[in-house]
Each structure stands twice: as C-alpha cells, then as structure tokens.
Amino acid sequence: MGCWLCNLVKSGQWGSKIFWQDEICTLTDCRICGRPMVIYNKHDHPSRKDINHMLKIKDDFYGSAPITTSPGRDHWGFHIETKWWEGTYSDF
Ligand SMILES: [Zn+2]
Ligand SMILES: [Zn+2]
Numbered sequence: 001m002g003c004w005l006c007n008l009v010k011s012g013q014w015g016s017k018i019f020w021q022d023e024i025c026t027l028t029d030c031r032i033c034g035r036p037m038v039i040y041n042k043h044d045h046p047s048r049k050d051i052n053h054m055l056k057i058k059d060d061f062y063g064s065a066p067i068t069t070s071p072g073r074d075h076w077g078f079h080i081e082t083k084w085w086e087g088t089y090s091d092f
Helices: 004-011 048-062
Strands: 018-021 025-029 036-040 067-069 077-080
Touching (some): 004 025
Antiparallel strands (some): 025 036
C-alpha cells in the first residue's frame, strides 16, 4: 500500500524523521508542511484513551504548544504549532 505514513511507521527510522514512536502513535515531521505532528499508527479512529496518550506525548515534547488537526486522510492525528511557525502559517 502506498501510504507514506504507514511506511514511515513501519520503517521505525529514528532520527531526522521519527522523534517518538510507540504501539499507539508516532511523532514525526509532516512531509507536507514541515511542522511536527503526532499521528495514530493505524487507519482507524483512536479511542479517547489513545487520544489522551497522544496529547501526553505532545506535552512531553512541546509543552503547551497548541495543536491543529492533521490534513492526513487516513491517519487521525494533529499538527503541533511550535513558536517557529507562528506568523508563517498559511493555509495551503
Ligand atoms: Zn497509512
Ligand atoms: Zn502538515
């Protein structure tokens, strides 16, 4: 299957691509807009518990940085709006 997020999750390549990964979610840079994002590993909607887990990962890495929803079609997830991107964000 040609889903780049699934391929990334499966590859488990830490470093420039993956900053965190566990059985539920992956923290990585969005290939489309470059902002960090947390994505659910599966093509499914996460449970409330899994969502809380994903928000906790965000808090651990980025503190109170706000989130916006992911443009990904198949994976539930969200972008993290870091300071770096303030003022430079635009809808593409
Ligand atoms: Zn996928
Ligand atoms: Zn993006």
